[in-house]
Amino acid sequence: MTQPQTQPRAYEPAAIELKWQAHWDAAGTHEVRDDLPREQCYYVLEMFPYPSGKLHMGHVRNYSIGDAVARYKRMRGFHVLHPMGWDSFGLPAEQAAIERGAHPRTWTYDNLAYMRGQLKRLGLSYAWSREFATSDPGYAAREQDIFLDLVEKGLVYRKSSLVNWSTGLNTVLANEQVIDGKCWRTGMPVIQKELPQWVMRTTHYAEELLQGTYELKGWPDAVLTQQRNWIGKSLGAEIDFAVEGHAGVKITVFTTRPDTVFGVTFLSIAPEHALLDGLVPTSHRAAVEAFKAETRAVSAHDRTGDTAEKKGVFTGAHVINPVNGERVQLWAANFVVADYGTGAVMAVPAHDTRDFEFARKYGIAIKTVIAPAGGAAAPADAAFTEAGVLVDSGPFTGQDSAAAKTAITAWLQESGTGRQTITWRLRDWGISRQRYWGNPIPFVYGETSGAVPLRKQDLPVTLPDDVTFDGIGNPLEKHPTWATTAADGTPLSVRTAHGPEAARRETDTMDTFMESSWYFARFTCPDFAGPLEQKRVDHWLPVDLYIGGIEHAVLHLLYARFFQKALCDIGYSTVREPFKRLLCQGMVCMETFSRPLADGKKQYFYPDELDIDKDDSGRIGAARLKADGQPVDVGRVEKMSKSKRNTVDPQRLIDTYGADTARLFVLSDVPPELDVQWSENSVRGSNRFLKRVWVLVQANLAALQAATPFAGHAKDLAGADQALVRKVHWAVKRATDALEKDFAFNTAIAACMELTNELKPEALSAPVFALGVTSLLRLLAPLAPHLAHELWAELGNAADITAAGWPAYDATQIDADEAEMPVQVNGKMKGKIVLPRSLAGAALEAAVLAHADVVALIGDRPVRKLVVVPGKIVNLVLG
């Protein structure tokens, strides 16, 4: 036997991928115009990365999803805006400076350049001309512009308050950045500290932010629920309690249960409450001061967290309940938070679990004023916290809770001792950070004139390069001249009524969540001279599809929604919600391997360091450290992270299998929202599939080049040809539905695999085989773009496969003429019959009943009911 004359070309991903990437780069293939009708445009955006050094698998997944959508939409004829940039201010750069001596700017831009190369190596179809980094002078300068506009509009203000101070970062954190009382980045404790702060007035939009959560139909419920919880709207009443012996002084409480006001037996007040010091008699001063000192010493979390003990001290003062004139004690209590509600709470131990515990502990009276409705028994040794019927409540006795809330609030309102109120959990967003590598806040402080905004023509404030990093305090503050020198090198001054006076710059920089709050708008007009060009912003926003991790549910995604509304109110846009549809992709996970350490923590090991045993089903049974041969603990599958040493470097994946395989793998196993488990076997499966497609085309190249794909109707064919044409239309429908509905790439890929399994050239006519191959390549183009482009070109197509468009399907070509219909008896599967699909109604029922198999199944039993769903099922209900 002779060898074939020419071996089919082997699948060498690196070669074809680099070739196409160079082509896309040189041709600017993925740039997009801003002047086309909006309904033909689509804006898809993935959350831009922090340039930490190199891409991780989470990035690969995030960007592969976005790119598949972008390429799919282009094939459907949309003009797609698909930009990418860098969230490049932030702490790791300063950490690197401290640890390695690299300047933050150098470190950041080196990383960014390397990662840009990795993105290009993945073949992601970005409009690279729009790329920017948020630390670029142009972007930072325009953000300073916006900041001044926000100040002018009253949406930024300065206030001195207790702030969350991260002991790890030596900087302030917003509430959202405190997780379980610890810093969201370092996990170090957070303490309370009094500092002057620049603050964004997020609460101005509380109602609109909440309302939006009911209107954003394209967002996952989980995110909307989290935002609602975070905003925390609470409807209730404020009630004023006069303080005995202090004429005109009153303590106002906030309550959601005004129906229980007759049951008040004491008042609890935050230790920091502004009125407290003035009310404490000398006899109690020492005790109260000691208590205040004690609560100040612990973090907010330790003080009010779920394990914290409820503590309080009697202040010596008494207050008067406005509804019944009763005199009750005023207590300071650690669980009352100064900046929620009014910082004071009316305590009703009979009907509030927390007050109940507190009253028990300190021996305070408990007075029942609500009885369970319908005469049920109240709990014997606990607070009854549900709604019920009022007892012992003066004129309101006998009303139910709901009616009494309204009636009592109205009574309070009339008597001037209370009012209906809404309280929010959402606080304003403090954005001052005591850091170098962030955007400077464009303010200066005159010696006597206080905080003065810079004039816009004096912007931008740029960061000095000559700074030292020793990890203690803010480098900007310690710089010898920066804070006191103007851009032209002269001493910094501000004008006052009495002439110029020396001034000092604000040395705090902005929270880096500022930059990520408007980058999606800047992508629409990155070349614009001012901050934002409204015409283009309004053209492209809202982002049609925004893709990122769910960990940003209440941080970035709430700030961005706030910022967009603020941008509207300072005239940069009219689009009030930035993201129409939100897709939160799951994490990339892998097993962990560890050993317990003496201090209760774990020492983690890289898989490379271990010998791993797998059982017959491929599951990991046990693992031993190569170094000592002793076993290690096999942990559960967790999100890949450096600290747990369960990471896979995507670069190795690309180098070994190519970008198309890497992309296909992260899309193929699960739908985008679910966590995906790393599996080298699954990667090899993706690679095997691509190789099969490659070989199928290469081995039949000449025939495919010569053939014209079949363009007729399946009904005019027979046998394998007919079946394959039906399969093509089936696969196209399935892939289209999967992408349109939920971006379910996993099922779209499954449809491609099924189609491939049927593509047997020896059994098919050349035109039908060509139809199958060209359809398959077009379906694969968004998922494995390099392979699809290369094979498409090899088939002799001059135009790009993107231009060929997404294939259309014809529903009439999917089903065969005869339908196989399962037959059930009383709902149980008993067999199958084949009937012409053309039959319907009574004719179909008659044909079913006449079918020999059905006759046999019925036997001599009476047919009580016959259910026939054409093409689907027959159910015989027999007696």
Add this chain to the structure above:
RNA sequence: GCCCGAGUGGCGGAAUGGCAGACGCAGCGGAUUCAAAAUCCGCCGUUAGAAAUAACUUCGGGGUUCAAGUCCCCGCUCGGGCACCA
């Protein structure tokens, strides 16, 4: 404690109320090979059976329906979020 979400073969998962387990992975058998890798073909939920086949099977228990993985109620387990928020 409150609010979401999810429970389907050995594994990841699929399934407009209509044949549960598509597709992939792993496994088993075979072809090819001196051999291996790669590739190709076949089998592959559980139990009984040589087999045809039968029974069972989508966390557990009820219900609605001709028909339930899917809808409703109760419970269990897991994951996520919120939480002295008055």
